[in-house]
Amino acid sequence: MEFKASDIAAFLNGEIEGDGKVKVNNVSKIEEGEPGTLAFLANPKYETYLYTTEASVVLINRNLELKQKVSATLIKVDDAYQAFAALLDLYLQAKSNLKVGIEQPSFMDASVAAGKDIYLGAFAYVSKNVIIGNNVKIYPQCFIGENVTIGEGSVLFPGVKIYDNCVVGNNCIVHAGAVIGSDGFGFAPKKDGSYKKIAQIGNVILEDDVEIGANTTIDCGTMGSTIIRKGAKLDNLIQIAHNCEVGDNSVLAAQVGVAGTTKIGKNCKFGGQVGLNGHITIGDNVQLAGQTGVSNNVKDGEILLGTPAIDFKLALRASIAFKNLPQMVKDVAWLQKEVEEIKSKK
Amino acid sequence: MEFKASDIAAFLNGEIEGDGKVKVNNVSKIEEGEPGTLAFLANPKYETYLYTTEASVVLINRNLELKQKVSATLIKVDDAYQAFAALLDLYLQAKSNLKVGIEQPSFMDASVAAGKDIYLGAFAYVSKNVIIGNNVKIYPQCFIGENVTIGEGSVLFPGVKIYDNCVVGNNCIVHAGAVIGSDGFGFAPKKDGSYKKIAQIGNVILEDDVEIGANTTIDCGTMGSTIIRKGAKLDNLIQIAHNCEVGDNSVLAAQVGVAGTTKIGKNCKFGGQVGLNGHITIGDNVQLAGQTGVSNNVKDGEILLGTPAIDFKLALRASIAFKNLPQMVKDVAWLQKEVEEIKSKK
């Protein structure tokens, strides 16, 4: 797709300075700008690149005063960063809308109810009684199990696997290789030390506006549902066990692991590699630093660090003391010796 | 599939109370019961739901004395939970047995030896000289490398990838996206700081009754085998490196990582995100708490926590002391000052 500078300016209510007929077909960073691309200048510390960039079009703030001549066509807007972000969204939206139609070979059971303008990539597999909303994009090699529902506007990137009976809300994004609805990890010990599998018959519900990262796994409920609430964002390689719940707009960084039946509140933020025990409750607005391990309930608004998790600031102070532990061992030994000596002299 | 209450009662040697002709086609939790479903009541604290549930059929313990009128058809059995679990197993078994046949397009080399009643999903790929036992279910988009053997009754969920020469035992379950037999991570340093790949020519052996979680990865032996012994259960996103061994009936929670050539004994239980060094031996019946990091051999029956791993109870006590370290720093400083003062006064 190619766009003319004057058309971009019109869309952004911007003012052109230079050749409005110049065309761009991609974007670039201003410091790496190439001919045929559009860049933006928002941060003043990058201003020197404005005078040397080879980008064909640059978005700048209306109030910027030029110090040298610029070869690129300029588009002056109120907020160059916001304008750039708006253009990107428009571009990605347009690009995504081009993906329409059923590629062959793909597999769609006759019982599937599919909405308008869906994309189904080659080698994708859609099982019985699946319901697919309007504008859903299912990339190649995805697997959709029986009775699954996928809401309007959701996108499943290549190789996503969704087990039977799961529900994906509207405008969700699931990245490549993610597995939704695999069996919960439940086994009953037998007398001989071996285990009997406990049937896992629940499902996973992703509410609207959820994003799931690449190769993340979310197990189904043993009975009932594992639920990812509206607007929650999960990064790559995360594990969510059976019957967990992640609250509205909570954000989990990569490689977090949550054991079974744990409930996470709203608007939480977890760093990477955080681990949560099963059967606990995490309040709203909780923040957990990377690698933190939580074994007990956490109240609203707490900020924790470490394994076992303690107050963030306390953990930082304790970590400094930890580093000095070898010296403290010596200090205490000296004190013991001195005190014994003092006592013996009496 | 739909079942009549009287048929269920007959199968369970149960006693009907109410309309035996009622039919159910799904199960539910008693507190969320819907018409057309079967629920069970085992835990007395849920008894109130028995009188309000909309489930059509409820399994109850024979000795339960009803306190109010119940609208659902009741089936009285010796142990309602066991009876429910038995029904579920039967249901899942029946459902799984419906999956039979070779869907197209799929790829099966002419040299493949396939047993009876197998299921091969569309877009699955079966390479040369593969042997597939009776009743094996291979879901869509699986890849089976050359010379692989898959034992009777095993199930490979969508997108499982098995490299050449691996062996899957009988009645194994491998969940979506798991990778079995990828190259071990072996490189010989060269003088210029770069690395030469060491050929990885071994395989992976899953013995009987093994379950492997979604997106888990198990590397092949450099030479020889990486072995997951009979009845071991591995959760999602686990990494097992080359030439490791996981003992009979050991259970590893999600995101555990085991470095090369480490041997894990029988009946162990590891929490999530546990990490094990390479070339160590873990005894039988060892328990490791979540996020524990183990660098050395561990004896039979030990229970460990922390990185580096120490005795579980000691680790808990040390963690409490850790939290109080900032105060202890002050206490020791005060002691030093006081002792110096006492000494100086002499």
Add this chain to the structure above:
Amino acid sequence: MEFKASDIAAFLNGEIEGDGKVKVNNVSKIEEGEPGTLAFLANPKYETYLYTTEASVVLINRNLELKQKVSATLIKVDDAYQAFAALLDLYLQAKSNLKVGIEQPSFMDASVAAGKDIYLGAFAYVSKNVIIGNNVKIYPQCFIGENVTIGEGSVLFPGVKIYDNCVVGNNCIVHAGAVIGSDGFGFAPKKDGSYKKIAQIGNVILEDDVEIGANTTIDCGTMGSTIIRKGAKLDNLIQIAHNCEVGDNSVLAAQVGVAGTTKIGKNCKFGGQVGLNGHITIGDNVQLAGQTGVSNNVKDGEILLGTPAIDFKLALRASIAFKNLPQMVKDVAWLQKEVEEIKSKK
């Protein structure tokens, strides 16, 4: 493929002792040797197996003096281990070269530019404007997004997913299930607590000789590139976030996680489950022990352990003191009591 002992000896400049016409079609460990296989003896402690092995051919060091009669055909070389490794490389190379051609059904857009002797497995999907170098092997069920370039001799194992615009260098290996170029984890908070997705328009660049493990995920740059430099080796289940850089010949063990915009130098070695904060810089030749968590910049050559990461040797000493903390708590309490007592007596 079958090879004659005399041909192997000629290739290795080795000296035959025994029947040169014996043929082998596989390799084995000397202690597990079977007829028709080739083994090697490098480590003197395995010498006893030389006299009992059923392997048909054994490579031995030229200077080894036999203590008993050997039934296998021997090939004497300067360095048996090196010779064995060279044979393996040759064998794997030959085997890989047999994989040539386009299997059907597969999907290759008409605009794709493909080199000579490529392999494209069934159910693989190659999008618009992809460029594929000579001798590239793309296994079944891979997905290659638009505008991707794959350099000569690279191998993508089954189910690899590469998003649009990524670049794979020459002689790279990407293992099954790895995801290259998924969206970076970027969201702008809105006033109501929900998040707006920030468009992720960058790519991933794998330079030459890079190896990526199974189910590892590498996010694209938000703008610009996430770069894995020449010769770097990444194990399984690793997470590399947007705009990171991994330096030449750095080696990352399984389950490492690196947050966004962090730069890792050359020739680093990270143990498993290491976690790195975002926006930090790690020098060259840095070594991080397993499970280490790094929040700040690290200088060239540092060796660190723990969370927060501190000097390796200091961390070991502090860990020993940590184990003794419960005792130290008692010691300090005793000291406080004693000092108070001494003071009160004055």
